[in-house]
Amino acid sequence: xxxxxxxxxxxxxxxxxxxxxxxxxxxxxxxxxxxxxxxxxxxxxxxxxxxxxxxxxxxxxxxxxxxxxxxxxxxxxxxxxxxxxxxxxxxxxxxxxxxxxxxxxxxxxxxxxxxxxxxxxxxxxxxxxxxxxxxxxxxxxxxxxxxxxxxxxxxxxxxxxxxxxxxxxxxxxxxxxxxxxxxxxxxxxxxxxxxxxxxxxxx
Amino acid sequence: xxxxxxxxxxxxxxxxxxxxxxxxxxxxxxxxxxxxxxxxxxxxxxxxxxxxxxxxxxxxxxxxxxxxxxxxxxxxxxxxxxxxxxxxxxxxxxxxxxxxxxxxxxxxxxxxxxxxxxxxxxxxxxxxxxxxxxxxxxxxxxxxxxxxxxxxxxxxxxxxxxxxxxxxxxxxxxxxxxxxxxxxxxxxxxxxxxxxxxxxxxxxxxxxxxxxxxxxxxxxxxxxxxxxxxxxxxxxxxxxxxxxxxxxxxxxxxxxxxxxxxxxxxxxxxxxxxxxxxxxxxxxxxxxxxxxxxxxxxxxxxxxxxxxxxxxxxxxxxxxxxxxxxx
Numbered sequence: 001x002x003x004x005x006x007x008x009x010x011x012x013x014x015x016x017x018x019x020x021x022x023x024x025x026x027x028x029x030x031x032x033x034x035x036x037x038x039x040x041x042x043x044x045x046x047x048x049x050x051x052x053x054x055x056x057x058x059x060x061x062x063x064x065x066x067x068x069x070x071x072x073x074x075x076x077x078x079x080x081x082x083x084x085x086x087x088x089x090x091x092x093x094x095x096x097x098x099x100x101x102x103x104x105x106x107x108x109x110x111x112x113x114x115x116x117x118x119x120x121x122x123x124x125x126x127x128x129x130x131x132x133x134x135x136x137x138x139x140x141x142x143x144x145x146x147x148x149x150x151x152x153x154x155x156x157x158x159x160x161x162x163x164x165x166x167x168x169x170x171x172x173x174x175x176x177x178x179x180x181x182x183x184x185x186x187x188x189x190x191x192x193x194x195x196x197x198x199x200x201x202x203x
Numbered sequence: 204x205x206x207x208x209x210x211x212x213x214x215x216x217x218x219x220x221x222x223x224x225x226x227x228x229x230x231x232x233x234x235x236x237x238x239x240x241x242x243x244x245x246x247x248x249x250x251x252x253x254x255x256x257x258x259x260x261x262x263x264x265x266x267x268x269x270x271x272x273x274x275x276x277x278x279x280x281x282x283x284x285x286x287x288x289x290x291x292x293x294x295x296x297x298x299x300x301x302x303x304x305x306x307x308x309x310x311x312x313x314x315x316x317x318x319x320x321x322x323x324x325x326x327x328x329x330x331x332x333x334x335x336x337x338x339x340x341x342x343x344x345x346x347x348x349x350x351x352x353x354x355x356x357x358x359x360x361x362x363x364x365x366x367x368x369x370x371x372x373x374x375x376x377x378x379x380x381x382x383x384x385x386x387x388x389x390x391x392x393x394x395x396x397x398x399x400x401x402x403x404x405x406x407x408x409x410x411x412x413x414x415x416x417x418x419x420x421x422x423x424x425x426x427x428x429x430x431x432x433x434x435x436x437x438x439x440x441x442x443x444x445x446x447x448x449x450x451x452x453x454x455x456x457x458x459x460x461x462x463x464x465x466x467x468x469x470x471x472x473x474x475x476x477x478x479x480x481x482x483x484x485x486x487x488x489x490x491x492x493x494x495x496x497x498x499x500x501x502x503x504x505x506x507x508x509x510x511x512x513x514x515x516x517x518x519x520x521x522x523x524x525x526x527x528x529x530x
Contacts (some may be wrong), residue, residue, distance in 0.1 A: 032460045032499045041498065045460035047421060100527045141498075144425050158501060169510050173517055180521050 003114060003200040008073065011064050011196055018057040023172055025050035028057045032164065054138050061131055076114045077124055087117035099184070109200055119181075130167045139162035244291055248299035254309065255300045260287045266311065289370035303368070304368060325362045339443045346447040356406045364405070365391045381473070385431050388445075392432040419457075434462070435471050440477075444476055463499035470500070 004012075012116045028046035041049070068074035090106045095118070098106075107116040115123060140160045148156040185191035190201040205390075246252060257280060258264035265276050290296060303323055307314055329340040347353055352360055374387045379472070395401045398411045421428050435456035437446035461468050 030502070031465075033464045034460055034466060043463050044421075045497075047459070056225050075480070082418070084496060095524075100530075144422065161501065162503075162506075164508075169513075173513065176514075176521075180524075 001109070001200045001202060002110065002198055003107070003111065004195055004198045005073075006198070007067060007199060009195060011060060011067070014060050015057070015064075018053045018060065019171070019175060021049060021053040022057065023175075025053065025169070026165070027167055043052070051142060054135075054142070058135050058139075061135060064127070077120065079120060079124060084117070088121060091118040095184075107203065122177075126171060130171050130174070133163060134167035134171060137161075137167065140164075145190065159198050175193075206448060244296060246291060246296060248301075251299050251301070252401045252417065256285065256287050258282060259285050285369045293370050295368055296372060317419075322361065322363065325366070342440070342443045346438075346443070349438075350447060350449040352449050353452050358405050360405055382428070385429065386474070388431040388433065389427070396432075396494055426437075428471055430462070430469065434469060437472075439468060439471050441471065446472065460499065465500065465502060466502035467497060469497060 013141055025041055025046040028041040029043060031051060032040060032043045032046070039042050040046075068077060083128070087107070094103065094106050107113060109116075141157070141164060144157055147160050150156060180193040182195075183189075185194070186201045194200045213277055258266070262284065263276060264279050265274060267273070268275050283340075300503075305317055305320055307317055326340055326344045329338065330344065331333045331341070352364075352508055356493075374384045393413070395405070396411060397413050400410075402410070414423070417423055418426075433446060436452075438447065438448040438450055440446045456462070457467070467474075
């Protein structure tokens with residue numbers, strides 16, 4: 001089943017590469033020390049590559065949002081209130097219990113339903129909540145003169161940074177879970193192959 | 204152009220995260236709030252000092268030339284002019300002019316040889332005095348004698364080139380606003396290093412363009428507004444609050460992670476006083492309440508632990524899931 005058009009695959013791989021660079025350089029900046037450790041990028045290089053990757057990621061994100069607005073792909077991200085809680089619970093129950101008993105997937109992938117309810121919910125949270133906050137706070141740190149100096153007695157820069165690293169951390173956790181759940185396809189490698197070839201292998 | 208929409212969105216996001224914090228006031232060793240000035244201060248030597256300020260306190264002064272019998276109006280030379288308000292709000296406001304200057308100055312015209320008067324330096328009054336022990340003037344003098352500035356003493360460099368005795372105010376201990384201290388201290392350096400008229404009085408070097416010299420520094424404006432020149436250009440010293448050992452330019456700090464790291468040198472320099480005071484109040488991260496934010500130095504131990512715990516739980520859940528999948 002052809003599920004992932006070229007633009008989605010391109011956006012996805014660019015997003016993944018940039019996000020990994022941003023995690024490594026972000027951690028390097030946050031945990032840099034007077035002695036540069038082997039696995040940590042030096043501070044000056046980390047700042048440079050973090051900034052470059054961040055600008056590219058922002059452009060890539062704008063491309064993603066715009067494409068979803070003008071293409072059919074946007075419909076996969078629309079959450080319906082109808083059965084929202086019960087579907088989410090059903091999917092959670094499948095991942096935590098029923099799949100071990102060999103039961104069938106409660107929401108099999110079709111061209112009309114690319115994401116299961118849990119996927120859809122987490123993707124919407126990641127792409128339409130965490131990502132904008134991450135990008136806005138990142139822009140704030142890149143142009144500190146745009147940040148309000150003090151908010152309730154605390155430095156605006158500190159709060160912006162806390163927001164930025166919190167969103168960065170949440171999205172890193174999302175990425176770890178995302179990579180793991182991608183091993184839950186027909187075979188552990190099926191979904192990885194799918195996002196490269198565009199074809200989804202049904203269970 | 205500022206981005207009002209961006210600011211609004213950012214503010215809305217930040218408000219959700221923000222919490223009010225009691226701004227820690229900086230207190231002296233007795234736990235009392237220190238206050239700098241004193242608009243109500245009246246000097247016991249006001250009348251005596253006024254005889255000097257009558258001419259030296261203004262741009263234009265008048266005197267009677269007894270030989271010619273005429274009233275003369277003249278402009279006071281810029282570096283002989285002392286602002287009354289500056290003096291009476293300075294740390295030296297309690298003094299009479301003639302405490303430091305020769306009493307022969309009371310005569311006018313001033314005797315010519317007074318121009319050669321030996322000026323006091325800080326250590327002459329403050330050295331060896333228990334009352335000023337906490338300021339470690341002896342250590343400051345030792346540092347100064349090792350600094351590059353000391354090599355200019357033969358050309359006339361003294362404490363007064365940086366610290367004007369007529370307007371000197373102690374800064375870092377007395378302000379809650381670190382930005383004020385940064386501007387105050389950087390103005391001292393820039394008064395010579397960005398004013399070639401003054402600079403060439405002490406050096407034969409060519410004029411320096413500070414901005415060009417520092418063009419390697421990312422976000423230059425942010426750095427200049429957030430740290431003092433002395434953070435990078437002096438040798439750290441744990442025993443005094445403000446380091447005075449100015450290093451040659453080749454030895455200045457150029458590695459980002461000297462400041463942007465867990466053991467940021469700023470904790471031993473710019474943030475030393477504030478962080479020491481805040482630690483007294485039990486505050487764990489001395490930098491967080493400051494005006495500035497330093498990537499790599501603003502680490503919160505609890506957030507670090509929390510992030511590791513959350514990450515560990517996620518990995519554990521994945522491990523358990525793999526176990527049951529493969530069972």
